[in-house]
Amino acid sequence: MTSKAKTVMIVDDEPGVLNLIARILEGNNYRTIKAKDGQECLEELKEGVPDVILLDIMMPGLATQEILSVIERDSRLSEVKIILLSAVHLPEVEEKGLLAGKQVVDFIEKSFTTRRLIDAIDNCITGSYKYKTER
């Protein structure tokens, strides 16, 4: 792992998904931070700033909107890009206004291929966002 490796924080309450994504991203030369819910995500963000956050939006505890607001208000985190992960469909996510968040750049609907996931993260790093550019 080089010092240039980008960091991805994965936030998902499903351990099977959390650990699998972390393993796959590490296998693709990303550093990873794992959080099992919104609270742990915010705690981890006090310790360090990732390049990308993969945020599941159907978790118990803190509401997604709340997590996004906290991130948005923290100037340290202004460069962090967020990809939403969800088992619900895009229209429902749009209706909840979650895609309106300034730092939200993509939305991946479960089930997804790892190709789609890695492309989305790569695009975040290079600045070519799928969702925002399509809008």
Added chain:
Amino acid sequence: MNGSHKWKGLYTYVSNPHVMTAEEVTSNRIIRAIQNMGEIGATIDELSKIVHLERHTLSKYLNRLRADGRLTYKQIGRARVWFVSRAPLQSIFRLSDNEKTYTEKILSHILSDIPEGVLVLDFDYNVLFMNRYLIALYGDCIGQKYYHAFFDRPREGHNQGKIGAIIDGKSEEIESRAKDREGRVLNIKARKMRNPDGSFSIIAIIEDVSEKVRREERIKHLSELHRLLGESVNRSYTIDQLCSSILEDLREVIGYDMGDILIYNPANNAFSGLAQIGYPQGEELGANRHRGIEEWKEGVATAAINRREPVFFEFKEKWEDMKGNELARYAHGLAEEYDLEEMCAVPLKTKGELHGILLILMGSGRTLSEEDRSLIEGVSEGIAGGIAKIKLEEELRLKVNAIEISRSPVLMADMECKLTYVNPAFLKMWGYDREKDVLGRPCTEFWKQVEGEEGTEDILTAVKERGNWEGELIGVGKDGSEFKAQLWASLIIGKKGPLQFVAVAESDEINKKWEQ
């Protein structure tokens, strides 16, 4: 039974006399003496002469009987005129606080504040007592016949809470439901009550369960609709099949006149009418008239889509309020065409996605009840969910078609690496005729490693570790022939974790062979 008085009092019917104490005998003599005086009542002097008791002793008895609620008096000048209490319990509520005993105060609070109706009847259906709950519903009906006061019937019948069964001696207690004069549904629990003097009356606990019954009915209908909807979704292959089936099911539960389901396409903000029911048949509509009707329906549907909530039209009742409204032109067109009384347009929305509009039209003189409206709204998300499911299945079938005609072999495998899907190009390249010859077999039987490359086992390990694998391998055909192929493999992640492997293969070697 003593039928000479309208009022028989709570203790009139001594049908089961028991051995009485001397005190009880005296008390009954006093009560009978007062009853015999009729409506004018009796003073203490008059009573003293009839029952042959000294004024002082008689006064003690009278006050005791009053405290028991059996007698009451009116103060006329300096004299008290005594009467038999026609409604002993009710008298508690008519006394001022100063006149009540401590027990009477507690009892009156309990009976007044109890959240159900408490009713006491004599055996001739006369209302002797009703608490605040019942007075709020029916007014003060003390002295009136139960069947008249509650059911507006001239005489007792079987549909008035079955209280007659107790009076006729057929039951000791009953529990029943009956509709009162206002259409309220009453839950009535009543039983025979033995009074201290051996007579009987009826005590009933009455609850207005109209709302509960409405809820139960709604749940029953809603459950039935959801059951029918589930069956329709399972039976239907296409959205138009499903929509026709839904309209029929809905019509069975809610007897509406005409209905449509318009499917919404958000990409071009347009509708397609896939199903309708109940419209007049046999009449040849001109092209213009037909276009007009379609335009009106779409206008109403568009407005409901924009509002994202149901729109109800009452053409006769509230039409004046709607004039000038954006919808008025379209709705009015339909109302004129079909002589409508009411119409509703309900968006079919689930998980934030609008799938269409349910239009329900009621002809002249026909209306939707509150329950019907509530049912339609209640089932709309289920209908939208059914449409979404069939739509998704249709989309998947279309996408599968694309994979089926692809020239590139595509395969899917479970987490044990056993094949779960292959397309025709895969079968052709590997030399098989039928899917069933390959499905369930390990992927490793269909390829092996290229010398100097990663081992075949490593492809799957690599996919599990890194999510993807791209590279060259040696395909092994059905007849044992070998060919070079490129493979692109990826892992599919589901809600709980890894689901399947998916891979696409290419073989220039085979392609060239086919081209020759």
